[in-house]
Amino acid sequence: MDENPVVVVGAGPVGLAAAAEVLERGLQPLVLESGAEAGSAVREWSHVRLFSQWSELIDPAAARLLERQGWQAPDAATYPSGADWVERYLRPLAAALGERVRFGSRVVGVARRGRDRVVDAGRESEPLTVHVETALGEERITASAVIDASGTWGSPNPLGGDGLPAVGERAARERISYQVPDVSDAQVRARFAGKRIAVAGSGHSALTALVAFAGLAEEAPGTEVVWVLRRGRSGDVFGGGEADQLPERGALGLRAKQAVDAGRVRTVMGFRTAAVEADGDGRLVLTSFEGDESEPVDEVVVLTGFRPDLSWLSEIRLGLDPVLQAPTALAPLIDPNLHSCGTVYPHGAKELAHPEPGVSVVGMKSYGRAPTFLAMTGYEQVRSVAAAIAGDTESAERVELVLPETGVCGGAGLFDEPETEQSGGCCAAPQQTAELAAPGAAER
Structure with a gap:
């Protein structure tokens, strides 16, 4: 052998x-x-x-x-x-x-x-x-x-909040993408410019997309960005900032936070998608497992790992x-x-x-x-x-x-x-340990 x-x-x-x-x-x-x-x-x-x-x-x-x-x-x-x-x-x-x-x-x-x-x-x-x-x-x-x-x-994770595709997710696949879009590409830019875009996910890929879309919103009137988070609270979703030993990783989170704080990105928290369906105007509406509905959106970018x-x-x-x-x-x-x-x-x-x-x-x-x-x-x-x-x-x-x-x-x-349930000792790293934080989209 x-x-x-x-x-x-x-x-x-x-x-x-x-x-x-x-x-x-x-x-x-x-x-x-x-x-x-x-x-x-x-x-x-x-x-x-x-x-x-x-x-x-x-x-x-x-x-x-x-x-x-x-x-x-x-x-x-x-x-x-x-x-x-x-x-x-x-x-x-x-x-x-x-x-x-x-x-x-x-x-x-x-x-x-x-x-x-x-x-x-x-x-x-x-x-x-x-x-x-x-x-x-x-x-x-x-x-x-x-x-x-x-x-x-x-094998990207689906939009559905239970790990399976949401009802209607496959049928709406022409309006749903699963990777960070390149808005510098003319064709991609035309797809998203002037549209209302929902971004689902909380990792570094999602932050990258938020920063890109926030920039597009400044240049293309009518572009709106809605950030859909499954998390019930924000926690440290923006990363370690200046404490991050990878400076560019920390800077990415800070840029995303600035976009949210400036109002270029609206945030919806604690929303686990159960279904996707088109409204009377052909836009997509996301429905949560609790029955809540999102505002109608033109495009959905799923970056959930x-x-x-x-x-x-x-x-x-x-x-x-x-x-x-x-x-x-x-x-x-x-x-x-x-x-x-x-x-x-x-x-x-x-x-x-x-x-x-x-x-x-x-x-x-x-x-x-x-x-x-x-x-x-x-x-x-x-x-x-x-x-x-x-x-x-x-x-x-x-x-x-x-x-x-x-x-x-x-x-x-x-x-x-x-x-109040988060332990105050969460950061007591055992001897010879190291912290990881990387984007879900790729090894980088």
């Missing part, structure tokens, strides 16, 4: 970093990407500027691989856009990996060779098989290990938390219902392990439905996982990461509780 490649699913930032880490260990990676280029998901939000500097967006093993080919690292202290991340890092990294990266290859299943998930006999002696669909047909690849870095971009697609791992024995759909050892460390400040112990291969040997889920997908993630977390994950695959237990168990703090208290699980 050692002669078989380590299959990495996804050629995004964490997937390509995994390949670089595996290669540096003397093993052969094979990256399978359903899109046509490296960073296909990042390309879809290429207009968004990241709040992490270049120094926090480049995997160390990937940098070493690139530098051997004459690559020049961008200025470490600058902030790239999604397009910059693709053009100046992800595409060159894929090129450096060469034929080890295959595009247009969609993974549709992973299993033990000749064994479904029920069969115990002979399971540990059989390699993994990866089932792939390409333009030329179906293929089965034998793998020594599988690293799932496919992310969550393709993402969830993992586990369908193609159905024959693999996964150990997942029933709430977050994250690995069982990792889930208690990242559960927003338990950690009101987003504190999380550094983690690696041990916390990411599943009952199925040789299978790891990394990157945003490893966090399941937890809302916070940074690219540098994924890079540390794959460094540890690659070490474990190579048999270097000491390196796999060593944590080589310190994460920036947000200065924020109040996890997602607490925002519906009365103010």
